[in-house]
Amino acid sequence: MPELVTIASPDLTVTVSSLGAELQSVTDARGDDWLWDGDPRWWTGRAPILFPTVGISANGARFGGKAYPLGKHGFARGSRFAVVEAVEDHATFRLEADSHSREQYPFAFRLDVTHRLDGATLTLAAEVTNLDDVPMPVGFGFHPALRWPLPRTGSASRFHHIVRFDADEPEPLREISPDGLFAPAPRATPVHDTEIQLHDSLFEQDALVWEAPNSRGLYFGVPDGPSVRVDFPDMPMLGIWTKPGAGYLCIEPWHSRADDEGFAGEFADRPGVITLQLGEAHRYAMALTFGVPMI
Template structure:
Protein backbone atom coordinates (compact mmCIF):
# COMPACT_ATOMS: atom_id res chain seq x y z
CA UNK A 1 0.00 0.00 0.00
CA UNK A 2 1.49 3.30 -1.09
CA UNK A 3 2.00 6.03 1.48
CA UNK A 4 -0.21 9.09 1.34
CA UNK A 5 1.43 12.20 -0.12
CA UNK A 6 1.24 15.33 2.05
CA UNK A 7 1.20 18.93 0.83
CA UNK A 8 1.02 22.05 2.99
CA UNK A 9 -0.05 25.68 2.74
CA UNK A 10 -0.22 28.50 5.28
CA UNK A 11 -3.57 27.39 6.68
CA UNK A 12 -4.20 23.83 5.46
CA UNK A 13 -2.47 20.47 5.13
CA UNK A 14 -3.74 17.81 2.74
CA UNK A 15 -2.87 14.13 2.39
CA UNK A 16 -3.65 12.27 -0.84
CA UNK A 17 -3.72 8.51 -1.35
CA UNK A 18 -2.15 7.43 -4.67
CA UNK A 19 -4.82 4.72 -4.81
CA UNK A 20 -7.46 6.62 -6.73
CA UNK A 21 -5.59 9.95 -6.25
CA UNK A 22 -8.03 10.34 -3.37
CA UNK A 23 -7.90 13.35 -1.08
CA UNK A 24 -7.91 11.53 2.25
CA UNK A 25 -7.23 14.19 4.88
CA UNK A 26 -7.58 17.96 5.07
CA UNK A 27 -6.50 19.60 8.31
CA UNK A 28 -6.46 23.19 9.46
CA UNK A 29 -3.44 24.95 10.99
CA UNK A 30 -4.28 23.50 14.41
CA UNK A 31 -4.39 19.96 13.02
CA UNK A 32 -8.18 19.60 13.17
CA UNK A 33 -9.58 17.21 10.58
CA UNK A 34 -12.05 18.76 8.11
CA UNK A 35 -12.94 15.55 6.30
CA UNK A 36 -14.86 12.37 7.06
CA UNK A 37 -13.88 9.93 9.78
CA UNK A 38 -14.44 7.17 7.14
CA UNK A 39 -16.39 5.07 9.63
CA UNK A 40 -16.96 1.76 7.77
CA UNK A 41 -20.39 1.40 9.38
CA UNK A 42 -21.53 4.11 6.99
CA UNK A 43 -18.99 4.61 4.18
CA UNK A 44 -15.23 4.17 4.14
CA UNK A 45 -14.68 6.47 1.17
CA UNK A 46 -13.14 9.91 1.57
CA UNK A 47 -13.08 11.75 -1.77
CA UNK A 48 -13.10 9.31 -4.70
CA UNK A 49 -12.43 10.50 -8.23
CA UNK A 50 -15.37 9.66 -10.51
CA UNK A 51 -14.18 8.68 -14.01
CA UNK A 52 -15.13 7.84 -16.71
CA UNK A 53 -18.72 7.70 -15.38
CA UNK A 54 -20.59 9.51 -12.64
CA UNK A 55 -23.27 7.50 -10.85
CA UNK A 56 -24.59 4.11 -11.84
CA UNK A 57 -24.81 2.92 -15.45
CA UNK A 58 -28.02 1.03 -16.14
CA UNK A 59 -27.28 -2.67 -15.79
CA UNK A 60 -23.69 -1.83 -14.78
CA UNK A 61 -22.61 -1.58 -18.42
CA UNK A 62 -21.81 1.12 -20.95
CA UNK A 63 -22.32 0.69 -24.68
CA UNK A 64 -19.76 1.73 -27.27
CA UNK A 65 -20.54 1.07 -30.94
CA UNK A 66 -23.20 -1.40 -29.89
CA UNK A 67 -20.89 -3.45 -27.65
CA UNK A 68 -21.40 -3.68 -23.89
CA UNK A 69 -18.52 -3.04 -21.46
CA UNK A 70 -18.82 -3.72 -17.71
CA UNK A 71 -18.77 -0.50 -15.68
CA UNK A 72 -19.52 -0.14 -11.98
CA UNK A 73 -20.95 2.92 -10.28
CA UNK A 74 -18.62 5.96 -10.49
CA UNK A 75 -16.14 4.18 -12.75
CA UNK A 76 -12.74 2.61 -12.22
CA UNK A 77 -10.36 5.53 -11.51
CA UNK A 78 -11.06 5.34 -7.77
CA UNK A 79 -9.73 1.76 -7.68
CA UNK A 80 -6.55 2.31 -9.69
CA UNK A 81 -3.05 3.26 -8.60
CA UNK A 82 -1.97 6.67 -9.91
CA UNK A 83 1.67 7.58 -10.54
CA UNK A 84 3.19 10.72 -9.01
CA UNK A 85 4.55 12.81 -11.90
CA UNK A 86 5.28 16.12 -10.13
CA UNK A 87 5.77 16.93 -6.45
CA UNK A 88 6.81 19.81 -4.21
CA UNK A 89 6.01 20.89 -0.67
CA UNK A 90 2.81 22.65 -1.74
CA UNK A 91 1.73 20.63 -4.77
CA UNK A 92 1.54 17.16 -6.29
CA UNK A 93 0.23 15.75 -9.58
CA UNK A 94 -1.01 12.19 -10.04
CA UNK A 95 -1.48 10.46 -13.40
CA UNK A 96 -3.50 7.51 -14.67
CA UNK A 97 -3.22 6.25 -18.25
CA UNK A 98 -5.13 3.57 -20.08
CA UNK A 99 -3.85 0.02 -20.06
CA UNK A 100 -5.08 -3.50 -20.67
CA UNK A 101 -7.13 -3.43 -17.47
CA UNK A 102 -8.94 -0.16 -18.20
CA UNK A 103 -9.70 -1.10 -21.80
CA UNK A 104 -11.77 -4.07 -20.61
CA UNK A 105 -14.23 -1.48 -19.26
CA UNK A 106 -13.55 1.55 -21.44
CA UNK A 107 -12.06 1.01 -24.91
CA UNK A 108 -10.31 4.36 -25.21
CA UNK A 109 -6.82 5.82 -24.88
CA UNK A 110 -6.61 8.55 -22.25
CA UNK A 111 -4.43 10.35 -19.73
CA UNK A 112 -6.01 11.55 -16.49
CA UNK A 113 -4.00 14.04 -14.40
CA UNK A 114 -5.15 15.13 -10.92
CA UNK A 115 -3.13 18.11 -9.67
CA UNK A 116 -3.44 19.25 -6.04
CA UNK A 117 -2.04 22.64 -5.03
CA UNK A 118 -2.05 24.63 -1.79
CA UNK A 119 -2.10 28.40 -1.66
CA UNK A 120 -2.66 29.92 1.79
CA UNK A 121 -5.91 28.40 3.10
CA UNK A 122 -7.09 27.11 -0.29
CA UNK A 123 -6.67 23.64 -1.75
CA UNK A 124 -7.13 23.60 -5.54
CA UNK A 125 -7.72 20.41 -7.48
CA UNK A 126 -7.20 20.71 -11.23
CA UNK A 127 -8.10 17.76 -13.44
CA UNK A 128 -6.92 17.30 -17.02
CA UNK A 129 -8.56 14.64 -19.19
CA UNK A 130 -6.46 14.16 -22.33
CA UNK A 131 -7.32 12.10 -25.39
CA UNK A 132 -4.21 10.19 -26.47
CA UNK A 133 -6.10 8.17 -29.07
CA UNK A 134 -7.33 8.80 -32.60
CA UNK A 135 -11.11 8.79 -32.00
CA UNK A 136 -13.24 11.13 -29.87
CA UNK A 137 -13.07 10.33 -26.15
CA UNK A 138 -16.49 10.29 -24.43
CA UNK A 139 -16.31 10.77 -20.68
CA UNK A 140 -17.89 12.08 -17.53
CA UNK A 141 -16.07 13.30 -14.44
CA UNK A 142 -17.01 14.09 -10.87
CA UNK A 143 -15.59 15.06 -7.47
CA UNK A 144 -16.90 13.34 -4.33
CA UNK A 145 -15.28 14.91 -1.22
CA UNK A 146 -16.77 14.02 2.17
CA UNK A 147 -16.44 16.81 4.73
CA UNK A 148 -16.80 16.39 8.47
CA UNK A 149 -20.34 16.90 9.76
CA UNK A 150 -20.05 18.56 12.18
CA UNK A 151 -16.89 20.50 11.43
CA UNK A 152 -14.42 20.44 14.36
CA UNK A 153 -15.34 23.87 15.78
CA UNK A 154 -17.65 23.03 18.69
CA UNK A 155 -20.89 23.73 16.83
CA UNK A 156 -23.84 21.37 16.91
CA UNK A 157 -24.37 19.05 13.97
CA UNK A 158 -27.91 20.45 13.62
CA UNK A 159 -26.53 23.99 13.12
CA UNK A 160 -24.72 23.12 9.90
CA UNK A 161 -26.00 24.23 6.51
CA UNK A 162 -24.94 24.65 2.91
CA UNK A 163 -25.51 28.05 1.29
CA UNK A 164 -25.60 28.22 -2.50
CA UNK A 165 -23.94 31.03 -4.41
CA UNK A 166 -26.97 31.65 -6.67
CA UNK A 167 -30.70 31.06 -6.65
CA UNK A 168 -31.62 27.46 -7.48
CA UNK A 169 -35.32 27.44 -8.43
CA UNK A 170 -35.45 24.01 -10.09
CA UNK A 171 -36.72 20.80 -8.58
CA UNK A 172 -34.23 17.99 -8.01
CA UNK A 173 -33.89 14.72 -9.87
CA UNK A 174 -35.22 11.60 -8.19
CA UNK A 175 -33.14 8.43 -7.81
CA UNK A 176 -34.61 5.06 -8.74
CA UNK A 177 -34.26 1.96 -6.58
CA UNK A 178 -31.36 0.69 -8.72
CA UNK A 179 -29.39 3.96 -8.33
CA UNK A 180 -30.18 5.35 -11.78
CA UNK A 181 -32.12 8.57 -12.39
CA UNK A 182 -35.89 8.17 -12.25
CA UNK A 183 -38.24 9.93 -14.62
CA UNK A 184 -39.80 12.19 -11.98
CA UNK A 185 -38.47 14.99 -9.82
CA UNK A 186 -38.51 15.78 -6.12
CA UNK A 187 -39.21 19.16 -4.50
CA UNK A 188 -36.25 21.35 -3.67
CA UNK A 189 -35.46 21.42 0.07
CA UNK A 190 -33.82 24.85 -0.17
CA UNK A 191 -35.02 27.78 1.91
CA UNK A 192 -33.93 30.61 -0.35
CA UNK A 193 -30.32 29.68 -1.03
CA UNK A 194 -29.89 27.71 2.20
CA UNK A 195 -29.95 23.94 2.69
CA UNK A 196 -30.29 23.19 6.41
CA UNK A 197 -28.70 19.78 6.86
CA UNK A 198 -30.68 17.01 8.53
CA UNK A 199 -30.60 13.24 8.18
CA UNK A 200 -34.15 13.02 6.79
CA UNK A 201 -33.02 14.73 3.57
CA UNK A 202 -31.01 11.65 2.62
CA UNK A 203 -33.42 8.84 3.39
CA UNK A 204 -33.98 8.46 -0.38
CA UNK A 205 -30.31 8.74 -1.34
CA UNK A 206 -28.53 11.85 -2.66
CA UNK A 207 -29.91 15.26 -3.52
CA UNK A 208 -29.23 15.73 -7.24
CA UNK A 209 -29.28 18.99 -9.18
CA UNK A 210 -28.90 18.24 -12.91
CA UNK A 211 -28.69 21.94 -13.78
CA UNK A 212 -26.86 24.00 -11.17
CA UNK A 213 -26.65 27.79 -11.46
CA UNK A 214 -24.20 28.24 -8.58
CA UNK A 215 -20.46 27.87 -9.10
CA UNK A 216 -19.78 27.61 -5.35
CA UNK A 217 -21.37 26.77 -2.01
CA UNK A 218 -20.41 27.56 1.59
CA UNK A 219 -20.62 24.86 4.25
CA UNK A 220 -20.55 25.14 8.04
CA UNK A 221 -22.44 26.43 11.05
CA UNK A 222 -23.73 29.97 10.67
CA UNK A 223 -21.45 31.40 13.36
CA UNK A 224 -18.37 29.25 12.88
CA UNK A 225 -15.56 28.75 10.36
CA UNK A 226 -16.77 27.92 6.86
CA UNK A 227 -15.61 25.83 3.94
CA UNK A 228 -16.13 27.50 0.57
CA UNK A 229 -16.28 24.88 -2.18
CA UNK A 230 -15.93 26.35 -5.69
CA UNK A 231 -16.67 24.37 -8.86
CA UNK A 232 -16.64 26.65 -11.94
CA UNK A 233 -16.50 23.85 -14.53
CA UNK A 234 -19.25 21.44 -13.49
CA UNK A 235 -22.95 21.91 -14.36
CA UNK A 236 -24.38 19.37 -11.91
CA UNK A 237 -24.20 18.83 -8.17
CA UNK A 238 -24.90 16.04 -5.72
CA UNK A 239 -25.11 16.33 -1.94
CA UNK A 240 -25.15 13.07 0.00
CA UNK A 241 -24.65 11.30 3.27
CA UNK A 242 -26.04 8.29 5.08
CA UNK A 243 -28.31 9.20 7.99
CA UNK A 244 -26.30 9.27 11.22
CA UNK A 245 -22.88 9.45 9.53
CA UNK A 246 -20.25 12.05 10.42
CA UNK A 247 -19.80 13.47 6.93
CA UNK A 248 -21.62 15.27 4.14
CA UNK A 249 -20.46 14.97 0.54
CA UNK A 250 -20.54 18.01 -1.74
CA UNK A 251 -20.09 16.53 -5.22
CA UNK A 252 -19.56 18.75 -8.30
CA UNK A 253 -20.24 16.65 -11.38
CA UNK A 254 -19.91 16.82 -15.12
CA UNK A 255 -22.05 13.75 -15.60
CA UNK A 256 -24.87 11.89 -13.91
CA UNK A 257 -26.20 8.36 -13.48
CA UNK A 258 -28.00 6.79 -16.42
CA UNK A 259 -31.69 7.50 -16.86
CA UNK A 260 -33.65 4.53 -15.54
CA UNK A 261 -33.67 1.76 -18.17
CA UNK A 262 -31.18 3.55 -20.45
CA UNK A 263 -29.96 1.30 -23.28
CA UNK A 264 -28.34 3.84 -25.61
CA UNK A 265 -24.75 4.58 -26.50
CA UNK A 266 -22.49 5.94 -23.77
CA UNK A 267 -21.63 8.99 -25.88
CA UNK A 268 -25.32 9.95 -26.07
CA UNK A 269 -26.24 9.80 -22.38
CA UNK A 270 -26.82 12.99 -20.36
CA UNK A 271 -23.69 14.63 -18.96
CA UNK A 272 -21.16 12.95 -21.27
CA UNK A 273 -18.73 15.24 -23.09
CA UNK A 274 -16.33 14.41 -25.92
CA UNK A 275 -12.61 15.22 -26.06
CA UNK A 276 -11.19 15.38 -29.58
CA UNK A 277 -8.08 13.34 -30.49
CA UNK A 278 -4.98 15.13 -29.22
CA UNK A 279 -7.06 17.57 -27.15
CA UNK A 280 -7.77 17.81 -23.43
CA UNK A 281 -10.42 19.11 -21.04
CA UNK A 282 -9.80 20.79 -17.69
CA UNK A 283 -12.16 20.59 -14.70
CA UNK A 284 -11.34 22.33 -11.41
CA UNK A 285 -12.52 22.52 -7.82
CA UNK A 286 -11.20 24.36 -4.77
CA UNK A 287 -11.80 24.26 -1.01
CA UNK A 288 -11.08 27.32 1.10
CA UNK A 289 -11.20 27.52 4.90
CA UNK A 290 -12.64 30.91 5.88
CA UNK A 291 -13.41 32.47 9.24
Protein backbone atom coordinates in the same frame (compact mmCIF):
# COMPACT_ATOMS: atom_id res chain seq x y z
CA MET B 1 1.31 -0.22 -0.55
CA PRO B 2 0.03 3.09 -1.93
CA GLU B 3 2.38 6.04 -1.72
CA LEU B 4 1.30 8.91 0.55
CA VAL B 5 2.26 12.42 -0.53
CA THR B 6 2.07 15.46 1.76
CA ILE B 7 1.78 19.07 0.62
CA ALA B 8 1.54 22.13 2.86
CA SER B 9 0.86 25.84 3.12
CA PRO B 10 0.99 28.09 6.20
CA ASP B 11 -2.71 27.25 6.79
CA LEU B 12 -3.13 23.61 5.75
CA THR B 13 -1.34 20.28 5.54
CA VAL B 14 -2.84 17.86 3.02
CA THR B 15 -2.11 14.17 2.50
CA VAL B 16 -2.96 12.39 -0.76
CA SER B 17 -2.73 8.69 -1.61
CA SER B 18 -1.49 7.36 -4.94
CA LEU B 19 -4.42 4.91 -4.74
CA GLY B 20 -7.10 6.82 -6.60
CA ALA B 21 -5.18 10.13 -6.23
CA GLU B 22 -7.51 10.47 -3.25
CA LEU B 23 -7.29 12.98 -0.43
CA GLN B 24 -6.61 11.36 2.95
CA SER B 25 -6.55 14.37 5.28
CA VAL B 26 -6.88 18.15 5.29
CA THR B 27 -5.45 19.43 8.58
CA ASP B 28 -5.35 23.08 9.64
CA ALA B 29 -2.73 24.87 11.74
CA ARG B 30 -4.62 23.95 14.92
CA GLY B 31 -4.40 20.25 14.09
CA ASP B 32 -8.06 19.81 13.13
CA ASP B 33 -8.79 17.52 10.18
CA TRP B 34 -11.69 18.78 8.05
CA LEU B 35 -11.90 15.67 5.85
CA TRP B 36 -13.91 12.55 6.65
CA ASP B 37 -11.68 9.76 8.00
CA GLY B 38 -13.08 6.85 5.98
CA ASP B 39 -14.57 4.99 8.96
CA PRO B 40 -15.55 1.60 7.44
CA ARG B 41 -18.64 1.39 9.65
CA TRP B 42 -20.14 4.03 7.36
CA TRP B 43 -18.13 4.55 4.18
CA THR B 44 -14.47 3.94 3.38
CA GLY B 45 -14.25 6.73 0.80
CA ARG B 46 -12.81 10.13 1.61
CA ALA B 47 -12.68 12.05 -1.68
CA PRO B 48 -12.79 9.62 -4.61
CA ILE B 49 -12.17 10.76 -8.18
CA LEU B 50 -15.10 9.71 -10.40
CA PHE B 51 -13.77 8.70 -13.83
CA PRO B 52 -14.68 7.94 -16.58
CA THR B 53 -18.26 7.96 -15.33
CA VAL B 54 -20.43 9.31 -12.53
CA GLY B 55 -23.07 7.01 -11.10
CA ILE B 56 -24.25 3.80 -12.67
CA SER B 57 -25.33 2.64 -16.12
CA ALA B 58 -28.79 1.27 -16.80
CA ASN B 59 -27.70 -1.56 -19.09
CA GLY B 60 -23.92 -1.39 -19.21
CA ALA B 61 -21.95 1.49 -20.68
CA ARG B 62 -22.33 1.30 -24.46
CA PHE B 63 -19.46 2.29 -26.73
CA GLY B 64 -19.97 1.73 -30.47
CA GLY B 65 -23.02 -0.41 -29.77
CA LYS B 66 -21.21 -2.77 -27.38
CA ALA B 67 -21.96 -2.84 -23.66
CA TYR B 68 -19.01 -2.75 -21.24
CA PRO B 69 -19.13 -3.52 -17.49
CA LEU B 70 -18.14 -0.04 -16.38
CA GLY B 71 -18.96 0.05 -12.68
CA LYS B 72 -20.49 2.79 -10.55
CA HIS B 73 -18.31 5.93 -10.53
CA GLY B 74 -15.74 4.21 -12.79
CA PHE B 75 -12.38 2.66 -11.97
CA ALA B 76 -10.06 5.59 -11.16
CA ARG B 77 -10.89 5.49 -7.45
CA GLY B 78 -9.53 1.94 -7.18
CA SER B 79 -6.52 2.41 -9.49
CA ARG B 80 -2.89 3.08 -8.64
CA PHE B 81 -1.70 6.44 -9.97
CA ALA B 82 1.93 7.34 -10.67
CA VAL B 83 3.32 10.34 -8.81
CA VAL B 84 4.40 12.75 -11.54
CA GLU B 85 5.39 15.67 -9.34
CA ALA B 86 5.39 16.36 -5.60
CA VAL B 87 6.68 19.67 -4.26
CA GLU B 88 5.86 21.75 -1.20
CA ASP B 89 2.48 23.14 -2.23
CA HIS B 90 1.22 20.80 -4.97
CA ALA B 91 1.33 17.25 -6.26
CA THR B 92 0.28 15.67 -9.56
CA PHE B 93 -0.78 12.05 -10.04
CA ARG B 94 -1.23 10.24 -13.37
CA LEU B 95 -3.34 7.30 -14.56
CA GLU B 96 -3.13 5.81 -18.05
CA ALA B 97 -5.04 3.06 -19.79
CA ASP B 98 -4.06 -0.57 -19.25
CA SER B 99 -5.59 -3.97 -19.94
CA HIS B 100 -7.81 -3.72 -16.86
CA SER B 101 -9.22 -0.31 -17.78
CA ARG B 102 -9.81 -1.36 -21.41
CA GLU B 103 -12.09 -4.17 -20.27
CA GLN B 104 -14.43 -1.49 -18.93
CA TYR B 105 -13.60 1.53 -21.06
CA PRO B 106 -12.03 0.74 -24.46
CA PHE B 107 -9.90 3.86 -24.92
CA ALA B 108 -6.34 5.05 -24.50
CA PHE B 109 -6.38 8.01 -22.12
CA ARG B 110 -4.27 10.00 -19.69
CA LEU B 111 -5.76 11.36 -16.47
CA ASP B 112 -3.68 13.84 -14.45
CA VAL B 113 -4.99 14.90 -11.04
CA THR B 114 -3.34 17.83 -9.23
CA HIS B 115 -3.89 18.94 -5.64
CA ARG B 116 -2.64 22.49 -5.02
CA LEU B 117 -2.59 24.63 -1.87
CA ASP B 118 -2.74 28.43 -1.66
CA GLY B 119 -3.18 29.47 1.95
CA ALA B 120 -6.45 27.98 3.21
CA THR B 121 -7.62 27.04 -0.30
CA LEU B 122 -7.16 23.57 -1.78
CA THR B 123 -7.75 23.32 -5.53
CA LEU B 124 -8.44 19.94 -7.10
CA ALA B 125 -7.86 19.88 -10.86
CA ALA B 126 -8.05 17.00 -13.31
CA GLU B 127 -7.04 16.93 -16.97
CA VAL B 128 -8.24 14.13 -19.22
CA THR B 129 -6.49 13.62 -22.58
CA ASN B 130 -7.61 11.37 -25.45
CA LEU B 131 -4.60 9.33 -26.59
CA ASP B 132 -6.68 7.06 -28.80
CA ASP B 133 -7.25 7.28 -32.56
CA VAL B 134 -11.04 7.51 -32.20
CA PRO B 135 -13.29 10.03 -30.41
CA MET B 136 -13.46 9.32 -26.67
CA PRO B 137 -16.56 10.13 -24.58
CA VAL B 138 -15.84 10.87 -20.94
CA GLY B 139 -17.65 11.70 -17.73
CA PHE B 140 -16.07 13.05 -14.56
CA GLY B 141 -16.87 14.09 -11.01
CA PHE B 142 -15.38 15.10 -7.66
CA HIS B 143 -16.62 13.52 -4.42
CA PRO B 144 -14.98 15.11 -1.33
CA ALA B 145 -16.44 14.16 2.05
CA LEU B 146 -16.29 16.88 4.70
CA ARG B 147 -16.76 16.23 8.39
CA TRP B 148 -20.27 16.84 9.65
CA PRO B 149 -20.18 18.51 12.17
CA LEU B 150 -17.19 20.55 11.07
CA PRO B 151 -14.25 21.23 13.39
CA ARG B 152 -14.40 24.26 15.68
CA THR B 153 -18.19 24.45 15.67
CA GLY B 154 -18.30 24.10 19.47
CA SER B 155 -21.66 23.02 20.83
CA ALA B 156 -23.31 23.20 17.41
CA SER B 157 -24.72 19.84 16.36
CA ARG B 158 -24.96 18.36 12.90
CA PHE B 159 -28.40 19.89 12.62
CA HIS B 160 -27.16 23.44 13.13
CA HIS B 161 -25.23 23.11 9.85
CA ILE B 162 -26.57 24.52 6.61
CA VAL B 163 -25.62 24.70 2.96
CA ARG B 164 -25.87 28.25 1.62
CA PHE B 165 -25.88 28.59 -2.17
CA ASP B 166 -24.69 31.68 -4.02
CA ALA B 167 -28.09 31.92 -5.73
CA ASP B 168 -31.58 30.64 -5.12
CA GLU B 169 -32.27 27.13 -6.45
CA PRO B 170 -36.05 26.93 -6.94
CA GLU B 171 -36.14 24.21 -9.59
CA PRO B 172 -37.29 20.72 -8.54
CA LEU B 173 -34.79 17.89 -8.37
CA ARG B 174 -35.12 14.35 -9.71
CA GLU B 175 -35.99 11.32 -7.63
CA ILE B 176 -33.30 8.64 -7.58
CA SER B 177 -34.51 5.05 -7.73
CA PRO B 178 -33.30 2.34 -5.31
CA ASP B 179 -30.90 1.07 -7.99
CA GLY B 180 -29.27 4.51 -8.37
CA LEU B 181 -30.90 5.56 -11.65
CA PHE B 182 -32.73 8.82 -12.26
CA ALA B 183 -36.49 8.40 -12.04
CA PRO B 184 -38.88 10.66 -13.98
CA ALA B 185 -40.73 11.88 -10.85
CA PRO B 186 -39.78 15.36 -9.62
CA ARG B 187 -38.63 16.07 -6.08
CA ALA B 188 -39.27 19.40 -4.42
CA THR B 189 -36.18 21.51 -3.88
CA PRO B 190 -34.91 21.57 -0.28
CA VAL B 191 -33.47 25.07 -0.85
CA HIS B 192 -35.31 27.96 0.79
CA ASP B 193 -33.96 31.50 0.42
CA THR B 194 -30.66 30.04 -0.87
CA GLU B 195 -30.26 27.70 2.16
CA ILE B 196 -30.70 24.04 3.04
CA GLN B 197 -31.25 23.22 6.70
CA LEU B 198 -29.43 19.90 6.88
CA HIS B 199 -31.00 16.81 8.42
CA ASP B 200 -30.74 13.08 7.78
CA SER B 201 -34.18 12.65 6.25
CA LEU B 202 -33.04 14.61 3.18
CA PHE B 203 -30.84 11.66 2.21
CA GLU B 204 -33.15 8.72 2.84
CA GLN B 205 -33.61 8.38 -0.93
CA ASP B 206 -29.95 8.81 -1.86
CA ALA B 207 -28.26 12.04 -2.99
CA LEU B 208 -29.69 15.45 -3.75
CA VAL B 209 -28.75 16.24 -7.35
CA TRP B 210 -28.95 19.55 -9.20
CA GLU B 211 -28.64 18.96 -12.95
CA ALA B 212 -28.21 22.65 -13.76
CA PRO B 213 -27.72 24.69 -10.58
CA ASN B 214 -27.80 28.47 -10.80
CA SER B 215 -24.94 28.67 -8.30
CA ARG B 216 -21.29 28.14 -9.07
CA GLY B 217 -20.35 28.06 -5.40
CA LEU B 218 -21.70 27.53 -1.88
CA TYR B 219 -20.85 27.47 1.83
CA PHE B 220 -21.20 24.52 4.19
CA GLY B 221 -21.09 25.17 7.89
CA VAL B 222 -22.71 26.91 10.83
CA PRO B 223 -24.05 30.46 10.51
CA ASP B 224 -21.78 32.80 12.49
CA GLY B 225 -19.25 29.97 12.75
CA PRO B 226 -16.53 28.40 10.61
CA SER B 227 -17.48 27.03 7.23
CA VAL B 228 -16.05 25.54 4.06
CA ARG B 229 -16.38 27.52 0.85
CA VAL B 230 -16.82 25.30 -2.23
CA ASP B 231 -16.32 26.73 -5.74
CA PHE B 232 -17.06 24.81 -8.94
CA PRO B 233 -17.16 27.39 -11.76
CA ASP B 234 -16.93 24.96 -14.67
CA MET B 235 -18.79 21.92 -13.32
CA PRO B 236 -22.41 21.96 -14.56
CA MET B 237 -23.95 19.55 -12.02
CA LEU B 238 -23.89 19.12 -8.26
CA GLY B 239 -24.60 16.26 -5.88
CA ILE B 240 -24.86 16.46 -2.08
CA TRP B 241 -24.92 13.15 -0.20
CA THR B 242 -24.45 11.31 3.06
CA LYS B 243 -25.65 8.13 4.68
CA PRO B 244 -28.21 9.14 7.31
CA GLY B 245 -26.47 9.32 10.67
CA ALA B 246 -22.93 9.39 9.27
CA GLY B 247 -20.36 12.02 10.23
CA TYR B 248 -19.74 13.43 6.76
CA LEU B 249 -21.35 15.46 4.01
CA CYS B 250 -20.18 14.99 0.43
CA ILE B 251 -20.35 18.06 -1.80
CA GLU B 252 -19.79 16.74 -5.32
CA PRO B 253 -19.38 18.88 -8.46
CA TRP B 254 -20.00 16.66 -11.50
CA HIS B 255 -19.67 16.81 -15.28
CA SER B 256 -22.01 13.86 -15.92
CA ARG B 257 -24.46 11.72 -13.97
CA ALA B 258 -26.11 8.30 -13.77
CA ASP B 259 -28.49 7.09 -16.46
CA ASP B 260 -32.21 7.66 -16.53
CA GLU B 261 -34.33 4.60 -15.85
CA GLY B 262 -34.70 2.62 -19.08
CA PHE B 263 -31.84 4.39 -20.91
CA ALA B 264 -30.32 2.12 -23.58
CA GLY B 265 -28.33 4.60 -25.66
CA GLU B 266 -24.66 5.26 -26.16
CA PHE B 267 -22.46 6.43 -23.27
CA ALA B 268 -21.68 9.54 -25.34
CA ASP B 269 -25.36 10.54 -25.13
CA ARG B 270 -25.52 10.58 -21.34
CA PRO B 271 -26.12 14.00 -19.74
CA GLY B 272 -22.90 15.94 -19.19
CA VAL B 273 -20.62 13.53 -21.07
CA ILE B 274 -18.21 15.27 -23.45
CA THR B 275 -16.43 13.69 -26.41
CA LEU B 276 -12.72 14.38 -26.91
CA GLN B 277 -11.01 14.09 -30.27
CA LEU B 278 -7.52 12.59 -30.71
CA GLY B 279 -5.06 14.61 -28.65
CA GLU B 280 -7.78 16.80 -27.16
CA ALA B 281 -7.81 17.44 -23.41
CA HIS B 282 -10.38 18.77 -20.99
CA ARG B 283 -9.79 20.23 -17.53
CA TYR B 284 -12.12 19.89 -14.54
CA ALA B 285 -11.61 21.79 -11.30
CA MET B 286 -13.07 22.69 -7.92
CA ALA B 287 -11.74 24.57 -4.88
CA LEU B 288 -12.30 24.19 -1.15
CA THR B 289 -11.47 27.01 1.28
CA PHE B 290 -11.43 25.96 4.92
CA GLY B 291 -12.37 27.83 8.10
CA VAL B 292 -13.88 30.89 6.47
CA PRO B 293 -16.91 32.84 7.77
CA MET B 294 -20.15 32.21 5.97
CA ILE B 295 -21.20 35.15 3.79
